[in-house]
Amino acid sequence: MKITADFHVHSYYSKDSVITFPLLTEGCRRRGVDLVAIMDHDTYEGALEFKRLSEEKRSAGQWAPRIIPGEEIRTSKGEICGLFLKEHVPKGLPPEETMRLIRSQGGLVYVPHPFDLFKLKRLKAHELEEIAELVDIIEVFNGKPRFPGANMLARNFLREHSFKVAAGSDAHEPTRIGAVRVVLGGFETPEELMRSLSGARVEGRMYSPVWSAILRFYYRKKYSIANP
Numbered sequence: 654m655k656i657t658a659d660f661h662v663h664s665y666y667s668k669d670s671v672i673t674f675p676l677l678t679e680g681c682r683r684r685g686v687d688l689v690a691i692m693d694h695d696t697y698e699g700a701l702e703f704k705r706l707s708e709e710k711r712s713a714g715q716w717a718p719r720i721i722p723g724e725e726i727r728t729s730k731g732e733i734c735g736l737f738l739k740e741h742v743p744k745g746l747p748p749e750e751t752m753r754l755i756r757s758q759g760g761l762v763y764v765p766h767p768f769d770l771f772k773l774k775r776l777k778a779h780e781l782e783e784i785a786e787l788v789d790i791i792e793v794f795n796g797k798p799r800f801p802g803a804n805m806l807a808r809n810f811l812r813e814h815s816f817k818v819a820a821g822s823d824a825h826e827p828t829r830i831g832a833v834r835v836v837l838g839g840f841e842t843p844e845e846l847m848r849s850l851s852g853a854r855v856e857g858r859m860y861s862p863v864w865s866a867i868l869r870f871y872y873r874k875k876y877s878i879a880n881p
């Protein structure tokens with residue numbers, strides 16, 4: 654059975670996000686997203702909490718998206734994400750060390766927005782090639798890169814390399830959840846995800862970061878959302 658997944662969503666545990674668990678659930682239901690990877694900036698707590706809340710709801714017979722606990726970690730050379738994490742990965746380490754910490758707990762290394770040229774710190778294409786054996790998945794499509802040509806560059810790079818690819822909205826407010834999504838065969842484990850990605854389809858479109866910032870402001874006011 655095919656499912657729809659968004660591999661890059663920020664919960665309100667990220668200071669720049671307003672996505673609470675009820676807003677996530679409503680957003681996913683509205684947009685037909687079955688599974689979400691929570692990728693908060695340098696914190697793992699929100700991912701754990703959302704996973705627990707999702708499991709509680711589902712075991713009570715209610716609908717909720719499935720959650721993969723992850724983290725978007727700032728390394729000394731830009732951001733690296735971990736999927737299927739069991740514990741927090743600290744920021745500020747060299748990327749190779751961060752990747753090893755992700756792998757050592759059974760997680761998958763996911764490189765977000767690899768060609769977002771407006772980010773000062775990021776892994777360059779040749780560096781990605783040099784550490785290819787530590788990379789599991791590269792984000793071929795991100796919902797709101799700072800550099801508008803980032804997704805095109807990523808697509809071109811990945812056409813010539815054999816990395817597995819996935820994608821995510823990078824949503825920080827509920828209306829953009831699933832704006833970028835992957836349709837793929839259902840999976841439970843990291844190994845099954847890696848297999849499923851071979852036959853996956855990436856779809857969606859970029860959205861305006863400015864409009865997203867306005868919506869963040871609106872939601873924060875409307876629901877009095879304070880970050881933990």
Ligand SMILES: [Zn+2]
Pocket residue numbers: 661663692725765823
């Ligand atoms: Zn992000």
